[in-house]
Amino acid sequence: MGTPSAPDVVVNTTGLTKRFGSTVALSDVDLEVRRGEVFGWLGPNGAGKTTTLRLLMGFARPTAGAIRVHGRDPWRQPAAVHREVGWLPGDPAFHDRLTGRAHVRMAARLRRSPDDDKTADAVTERLGLDLDRPVGTLSRGNRQKLAVVLALLGGPQLLVLDEPTSGFDPLVQQEFQALVREHAAAGGTVLLSSHVLGEVQRTADRIGVLRAGRLVAVEEMSVLRGRSLHRVQARFDAPVRAADFAGVPGLRDVQVTASTLRCAAPAAALDALVGRLARHRLTDLECTEADLEETFLAYYGGEPGGR
Template sequence: MTAIAELDHVTKRYGAIEAVRDVSLKLEAGETVALVGHNGAGKTTLFKLMVGLSRPTSGSIRVLGDDPAAGEFAARKRLGYLPESVSFNGALTGREVLSFYVRLKDVPMAKIDELLARVGLTAASNRPIRTYSKGMRQRLGLIQALFGDPLLLLLDEPTTGLDPALRQEFYEIVQELQQAGATIVLSSHALTELEERARRVIIMNRGVVVANGSIEQLHRIAGLPVRIRVTVASGQAQGLAALVGPVPNWREINGHLVEFDAAPGAKIALIRRATDKGGPAEDVTIIQPTLDDLYAHFLRTHGEAL
């Protein structure tokens, strides 16, 4: 695959503070990446470095073949960026703001109406932005990020202030862009939203990348136990216990459900014992560790107090 962006041993200092420390990573064409971490982990700084709003203290960055820190960053026209805190001149209307951005990116004016309709802002487009709600300003920011059919889209907390319907619409737009070949980087604290949508997850802690891989790869690295939930007939939990044997975190719920943990290597054997023919099991559910669980694990591993 072709690298859309490449960071090589990048560090960014603000005085004595290292916001980003020795980060090396590649973003490949057409992938969707979740960039996660606590507040102050370095995610927004990383975005600003890739956009060219900040220069690295050391290391090098290439985005769409260009150096963002260079005076001429031609690739910016094919790069979309939605910052965490969207801010526009409140005296301008939404349409006036978007007219400014289409000129910057040499985009046809007709694109404004198309995207206004897509995110449900047509009726408010001629109102001053000071009358917009937070969610409406967020949608306006999303439109400007989508101008120019970006090859790289950097989205910092993009669904903040969006209702569930608009959140779903937003992810449909993201999926369309990804299928058309764009690289999408999503930074969000809503990890459940990212888990099914990101091909790769990058976890940052105190300016350092502490994990980088697919959900499956992170599962293998972390080695977290899975949760096995067994439905049994009323009063049959002890019969199941006799079949399964000693297991970590055994828990009985409402007389009909039993849960226990299984290490990755022990999962199949425990399921076979739990579902032994003639045993009390009526149904079995396997609950994999979530992205929240993986995130907490890698932060604990690297000394972050949760």
């Protein structure tokens, strides 16, 4: 998997911009993906995720700025880039009358890699796919499994996966996530896109958040977990005012109705919040951790560039 002297930065972009006519698909994106990490490329539909990955594969040319994969320009050296990349397109195309195995053989011939049947059989078994059926008879989930198998052929250093888990049921999703983690643990790099945090939160080391073509955040998953919001509801024996709780850092969605306070607080603010609550006489207190998706939307779900 790559040479020891290869630099730690596997993908980097500087001022990466792509316009289609008057549509700005990607605007001034600076990004670094490092060797050995799983990087989640997140954003709502139309944010520019697929465009980024297609630029990375050299299928399109940047309007401005630059993208490098292992130091190479994919537009100028697509073959060299493709040798090191396993690609799973957002909309994989197959020959419906051919079996999965025929697809594997074709891809293996293109890659000139002798071990491919072994890789394919191992991955196929883990995901639970029948390689001997014509692809036209496969369900959407099974076609997606075949796309995963094809991306892994030949042991590429970098996996570039565009919304790979759409169509997987939870068990297959788990097995897929294990494959991704194993790839990174063996020194490989994974860049995978999704429009939902839940799909990448168990695998990603870092995430980049794209909105309307702009990179609005790059975050370690562990940091995002540390900022996870807690929903708090407190009842008091007398009316309170919102102003009583102002100044608690990071407090959100504060609602005060008579003698009840509802709000959301990041874990780090709970101590300060409890200090304020204790200035009044509490009759009831509830505190539940929100799921990561809710935390994510609270921080990154606003207007582009807004937090």
